[in-house]
Amino acid sequence: MAVNQRVKSEIWVFAEQRQGELVDVGLELLGKALELAHPAGWKVASVLVGHASEKALCEQLLSFGADEVIVADHPLLRSYCSQSYAKILGKLIREYDPKVFLLGATAMGSDLGARLAVRLRTGLSAHCIGLELSPEKKLLAVVPGWGGNVLARIYSPHTQPQMATVMPGVFNMPQEKEATGRIVPVDVDLNPEDVTYKILEVKREAGQEHALEKAEVIIAGGWGIGSREDWQSVEDLASALHGMVGATRPPVDEGWAKENQMIGQSGRTVHPKLYIGIGISGEMHHMVGIQNADFIIAVNRDPEADIFKMCDLGVVGDFKEILPGLIEEIREKLQK
Amino acid sequence: MDFKLSEREELLRKSMREFAEKEIPPRMEAMEETGEFPVELLKKMGDVGILGVITPQEYGGTGMGNLARIIILEEMGRVCPAIPMALQVHHMATYALTKFGNEEQKKKYLPPLAKGETMGVMAVTDPSGGSDVAGIKTSAKLEGDVYILNGRKCFITNSHFSDFWVVVARTGEGGRGLSAFIVEKNFPGAKPGRKENKVGLRGANTGELVFQNCPVPKANLLGHEGEGMNIAIQDIVEAGRPGMASVALGILNAVLEQAVKFANERSLYGKPINTLQAIQWHIADIYADLEISRLLVYRVGWMRDNNIRCDTESALAKQFACEAAARSARKAIEIHGSYGVMKEYPVQRLLRDALVTIPAGGTGEIAKLVMARHALNMFK
Amino acid sequence: MRIIVCLKPVPDPKHWSRLALDPKTGTLIRGGIPSIVNPLDRKALEAALQLREKEGGEVITLSMAPPSAMPVLREGLAMGADLSIFLTDLAFAGSDALATSYIMGTAIRKLARYDLILCGDQTLDGSTSLVSAQIAEFLGIPNLMHVSAIEVQKSGVFHVRSRIEHGSMLVEMKAPLVLSVAKEINEPRYITLMNILEGEKKEIRVWSSKDLSLSEPWVGLKGSPSQMADLFIREAKRKGEILQGDPSEMTKTLADRLHRMGYC
Numbered sequence: 008m009a010v011n012q013r014v015k016s017e018i019w020v021f022a023e024q025r026q027g028e029l030v031d032v033g034l035e036l037l038g039k040a041l042e043l044a045h046p047a048g049w050k051v052a053s054v055l056v057g058h059a060s061e062k063a064l065c066e067q068l069l070s071f072g073a074d075e076v077i078v079a080d081h082p083l084l085r086s087y088c089s090q091s092y093a094k095i096l097g098k099l100i101r102e103y104d105p106k107v108f109l110l111g112a113t114a115m116g117s118d119l120g121a122r123l124a125v126r127l128r129t130g131l132s133a134h135c136i137g138l139e140l141s142p143e144k145k146l147l148a149v150v151p152g153w154g155g156n157v158l159a160r161i162y163s164p165h166t167q168p169q170m171a172t173v174m175p176g177v178f179n180m181p182q183e184k185e186a187t188g189r190i191v192p193v194d195v196d197l198n199p200e201d202v203t204y205k206i207l208e209v210k211r212e213a214g215q216e217h218a219l220e221k222a223e224v225i226i227a228g229g230w231g232i233g234s235r236e237d238w239q240s241v242e243d244l245a246s247a248l249h250g251m252v253g254a255t256r257p258p259v260d261e262g263w264a265k266e267n268q269m270i271g272q273s274g275r276t277v278h279p280k281l282y283i284g285i286g287i288s289g290e291m292h293h294m295v296g297i298q299n300a301d302f303i304i305a306v307n308r309d310p311e312a313d314i315f316k317m318c319d320l321g322v323v324g325d326f327k328e329i330l331p332g333l334i335e336e337i338r339e340k341l342q343k
Numbered sequence: 344m345d346f347k348l349s350e351r352e353e354l355l356r357k358s359m360r361e362f363a364e365k366e367i368p369p370r371m372e373a374m375e376e377t378g379e380f381p382v383e384l385l386k387k388m389g390d391v392g393i394l395g396v397i398t399p400q401e402y403g404g405t406g407m408g409n410l411a412r413i414i415i416l417e418e419m420g421r422v423c424p425a426i427p428m429a430l431q432v433h434h435m436a437t438y439a440l441t442k443f444g445n446e447e448q449k450k451k452y453l454p455p456l457a458k459g460e461t462m463g464v465m466a467v468t469d470p471s472g473g474s475d476v477a478g479i480k481t482s483a484k485l486e487g488d489v490y491i492l493n494g495r496k497c498f499i500t501n502s503h504f505s506d507f508w509v510v511v512a513r514t515g516e517g518g519r520g521l522s523a524f525i526v527e528k529n530f531p532g533a534k535p536g537r538k539e540n541k542v543g544l545r546g547a548n549t550g551e552l553v554f555q556n557c558p559v560p561k562a563n564l565l566g567h568e569g570e571g572m573n574i575a576i577q578d579i580v581e582a583g584r585p586g587m588a589s590v591a592l593g594i595l596n597a598v599l600e601q602a603v604k605f606a607n608e609r610s611l612y613g614k615p616i617n618t619l620q621a622i623q624w625h626i627a628d629i630y631a632d633l634e635i636s637r638l639l640v641y642r643v644g645w646m647r648d649n650n651i652r653c654d655t656e657s658a659l660a661k662q663f664a665c666e667a668a669a670r671s672a673r674k675a676i677e678i679h680g681s682y683g684v685m686k687e688y689p690v691q692r693l694l695r696d697a698l699v700t701i702p703a704g705g706t707g708e709i710a711k712l713v714m715a716r717h718a719l720n721m722f723k
Numbered sequence: 724m725r726i727i728v729c730l731k732p733v734p735d736p737k738h739w740s741r742l743a744l745d746p747k748t749g750t751l752i753r754g755g756i757p758s759i760v761n762p763l764d765r766k767a768l769e770a771a772l773q774l775r776e777k778e779g780g781e782v783i784t785l786s787m788a789p790p791s792a793m794p795v796l797r798e799g800l801a802m803g804a805d806l807s808i809f810l811t812d813l814a815f816a817g818s819d820a821l822a823t824s825y826i827m828g829t830a831i832r833k834l835a836r837y838d839l840i841l842c843g844d845q846t847l848d849g850s851t852s853l854v855s856a857q858i859a860e861f862l863g864i865p866n867l868m869h870v871s872a873i874e875v876q877k878s879g880v881f882h883v884r885s886r887i888e889h890g891s892m893l894v895e896m897k898a899p900l901v902l903s904v905a906k907e908i909n910e911p912r913y914i915t916l917m918n919i920l921e922g923e924k925k926e927i928r929v930w931s932s933k934d935l936s937l938s939e940p941w942v943g944l945k946g947s948p949s950q951m952a953d954l955f956i957r958e959a960k961r962k963g964e965i966l967q968g969d970p971s972e973m974t975k976t977l978a979d980r981l982h983r984m985g986y987c
Binding site: 025030093114115118121122125131134147158159160162204211212247248266302303304310315318319320325328332333337341 | 845885947966
C-alpha cells in the first residue's frame with residue numbers, strides 16, 4: 008500500500024471511467040477547472056477511482072494538464088457502487104478539504120455527487136451549464152432558470168466543498184500537452200459490505216449514444232412538426248446534410264423521436280458546427296442544450312417564436328413548404 | 344350558492360380529460376370516415392366508470408350522479424363530440440331502467456351497461472313521431488303472456504351496437520296508451536334496420552330498429568302499462584336534454600380552443616390576427632356562449648342531483664347550448680377564413696357536429712315551447 | 724412489502740407561462756397555478772401499485788408541499804395508494820435538495836418500517852434529480868436511478884434494470900433501498916370513478932416540523948446550503964438574421980447559404 012502523500016489541489020474533478028476508459032466529461036471538466044484554478048493560484052486534481060486500469064488513465068489525465076491525479080485503487084472499486092464510492096471519496100475529501108469538487112452530470116456523476124453532498128453536508132448545483140469563480144473564490148454554477156431567458160448563478164457560501172455536476176459537452180476538451188503533474192495514490196479501506204449491490208449484467212445498446220454530442224451537424228425537430236409522418240422530413244434533411252437528428256421533449260413524449268435524441272436541460276448538450284431547429288419554439292429547456300452551437304438556423308412559421316431571438320438565421324415559414332425543396336436543392340448541389 | 348366544483352369533480356375532470364386525450368384521437372379518423380362507433384373503446388370506458396356514472400353502486404356503477412355525468416360528457420366532447428353523443432343515449436337507457444325498472448330488470452340489464460358489455464338504447468321516435476311523442480304508431484298488443492311488437496323506430500342512437508333496447512310502443516289509445524319495453528335483440532322478429540349517414544357526430548351510430556311480430560315477455564314491460572309517455576318524457580327531460588346540452592358544451596370547449604389557437608398563430612398585415620377587433624369580438628362571443636352554456640348545463644346537473652324538477656331549465660340548457668355550439672362553430676370558421684372550411688382543420692367538423700345536436704333529444708322549437716309555457720305562467 | 728412513494732406536486736406545465744421567480748429568494752412564485760403530480764412520480768406510484776398487486780403489502784405516498792397541494796395527494800390516493808403523508812410547514816419553504824432530502828428522510832425514519840422507496844428520476848420544476856440519492860444517503864441505504872424495470876427475486880431481494888450512458892445494467896439489490904424510475908418504466912393507469920370514491924375514504928396524514936425530530940439545521944430556505952447568487956438574462960450574441968416571404972425564395976436562399984458554408 009502506498010504511503011499517502013499530501014494532496015495539494017484546491018479543485019478536484021471526478022475522472023469518471025467506464026470499462027477502463029475515461030468518460031469525456033471528466034476531461035472537459037478538468038480543462039475548465041484548470042482555466043478557473045490557475046489564475047486564482049489554485050491547483051487541480053483529477054480523482055480516479057477504480058481498479059487495475061489506472062496506470063494508463065493516470066498518464067492520460069496528466070497529459071491533459073492535471074496538477075495531481077489522486078488514485079483510489081481497490082478490487083472492490085472495480086464496478087461503480089454509489090455507497091462504496093461515496094465512502095472512499097467522502098473520506099478523502101474530509102481529509103484533504105478541497106474547496107471545490109466537480110463531477111459530470113452523467114448517471115454515475117449525478118448519483119455519486121448527490122450522495123457526497125449529503126455525506127459532506129454541502130450544497131450541490133446539479134446539471135450546470137457554466138462555471139465561474141468569483142473574486143472571493145466562490146464557485147458560481149450557472150443553471151437555467153424557469154422558462155424564459157433567465158439563468159441563475161447558484162453557490163454554497165457557507166459549506167465546503169462547493170460541489171457541482173456539469174452537463175457533458177458544455178466545455179471543450181482540453182489540449183494535450185507535456186505532463187507536469189504527479190500521481191498521488193491513496194489508501195483505500197473498504198469492506199465487501201460497503202458494496203451494497205451486485206451488477207449482474209451490463210447491456211450495450213446498439214447505436215452510438217454519444218454521437219449526438221460529437222455531431223457536427225444536427226437537425227432537430229420540435230412540437231411544431233405535428234405528426235410522426237411529418238417527422239420523416241426532419242430525418243430526411245438530416246440524412247441529406249449527413250447530420251444527426253435531435254429533438255425537444257414533446258417529440259420524444261409523442262414517440263416520434265427517441266429518448267437519446269432529446270437535447271436540452273434534461274437531455275443532451277450538444278455543440279455542433281451547424282444546428283437547424285425545425286418547428287421549435289425556443290423554450291429555454293431546449294436552448295440551453297444548443298447554446299454552444301456555432302451556427303443556429305431556425306425554421307418556424309410563428310414569427311414571434313422565441314427561437315428567432317436566439318438564432319443566427321431564422322426562416323419564418325411552414326417547414327412543409329420549405330423542407331422538401333431544400334432537401335432536393337441540397338442533394339442537387341452535393342451531386343455537382 | 345357555490346359555483347366551485349368539489350375536489351372530487353375536479354379530479355374527475357382531470358382524469359376524464361386524460362382518458363379522452365389519450366384514447367379518442369387515434370380513433371377519430373376512422374370514426375369520421377366510417378361513421379362507426381369505436382366499439383373496442385366501450386370496455387375501457389366501462390372499466391374507467393364512464394358508462395356507470397349514474398348507475399347505482401349495487402348494479403355495478405358508481406352512482407356519482409348527474410353533474411359528474413355532465414363533466415364526463417363535456418370532457419369527452421371537447422376531444423370528439425360523437426363519443427358523448429353515444430354515451431349520453433347509453434346513459435338515457437341507464438336512467439330509464441334505474442328509475443322505472445323493477446329489481447329483476449335492474450339486476451339483469453344495468454350491470455352489462457355499466458361494464459360496457461353492450462350499449463344502451465332509448466328508442467322513442469317513430470317515422471310518424473318525433474317531437475309528437477303521442478304520434479307513435481309502433482304497436483304492442485298483449486297476447487297471453489307476451490306483447491307482440493310491430494313497427495319501426497328511426498333516428499335511434501347506438502341502434503346497431505346494443506343487445507337490448509328500451510322501446511316505447513303503443514298499447515292503447517292516446518297519450519296514456521304508450522308503454523315502455525325492454526326488447527332484446529335476439530327476440531324473434533327484432534332487428535336493427537338501416538344505418539343512417541349523418542353529416543356530423545360521425546362515429547355515433549344512428550339507425551333504425553325494426554319489429555315484425557316480435558314477442559316481448561310481460562316481464563320486460565318497463566314500469567306499468569300506459570306509463571310509456573311519462574317514462575319517455577322524464578328520460579328526455581332529466582337525462583336526454585342535459586346529455587345533449589353536454590355534447591354541445593364539449594363542442595363549445597373545442598370551438599374556443601381552436602379559435603384561440605388559430606387567432607394566436609395566424610398573422611395578417613404583419614401582426615397576429617388576435618390583435619384585430621373583428622377577431623376579438625368573435626372570440627368574446629364564443630367565450631360567452633361557452634361560459635353561459637356551462638352555467639346552464641351544470642345547473643341542471645345540480646338540480647337533478649338534488650332531486651329538483653328541471654323541465655324548463657333542462658329545455659333552456661339544451662336549446663341554448665346547442666344553438667350556441669352551432670353559431671360559435673360558425674364564428675370559429677370565420678376566424679379561420681378559408682382554412683375553416685378545409686378538412687384539415689377541425690372547426691368545420693365541429694360545425695357539422697353542432698348541427699346534429701340541434702334536432703336530437705327534442706328540437707329547439709319544442710324546447711322553446713317548454714320555456715314559453717313556463718314563462719307565460721310566471722305572472723299569473 | 725411496504726413501499727413509500729415520493730410524490731411531488733409541481734405546477735402544471737400548461738400554465739408555466741404564468742410562473743415567475745422571486746428575484747430575492749430565487750424561489751418560485753406559483754401565483755395560483757394549479758399543481759399536478761409530477762409525471763415521473765406518477766410512474767413511480769404505478770410501479771409501486773404493480774408491486775403491491777404482485778407481492779401484497781402497502782403503498783404510502785410522501786409529499787412535501789404547501790397546503791394548497793392537497794388535491795394532488797388525493798389524486799395519489801385515488802390512483803391506489805393506501806395512505807398519504809403530507810409534510811407541510813412554512814418552515815419547509817425554500818428547501819433545496821439537501822434540505823428536502825433531510826426532511827423527507829426524517830419523515831421516512833418516523834415511518835420506521837419500509838422495504839422500498841420509489842421516486843421519479845426528475846421533477847418538472849426542479850430537475851436537479853438529487854433527492855432520491857440524497858434520501859438514500861441520509862437513510863444509509865442503497866439506491867439506483869434511471870430504473871426501467873423492478874422485479875422481486877425473493878423476499879427482500881430485487882433485480883433492477885437501470886439505464887446508463889451506453890445502455891443498461893441489471894443490478895441485484897437488497898431491501899431497504901431507494902429507486903428512482905425513468906420514463907420508460909410504465910404507463911400509469913387511469914383513475915377510475917370508483918378509484919375517486921375510494922380515494923376519498925383514505926387518510927391524508929399531515930406532519931409539520933413539530934412532528935419530525937429534525938435535529939440538524941438543514942430545513943427551509945435558511946437551512947439550505949445552496950443559494951442563488953443572482954439571476955441574469957442570457958445575452959443574445961447571435962446574428963439574428965430573419966428571412967420572411969415566399970417559401971420557395973426562402974428555400975433557395977437557405978440552400979445557397981448552406982452551400983456557401985460548405986455543407987452542400
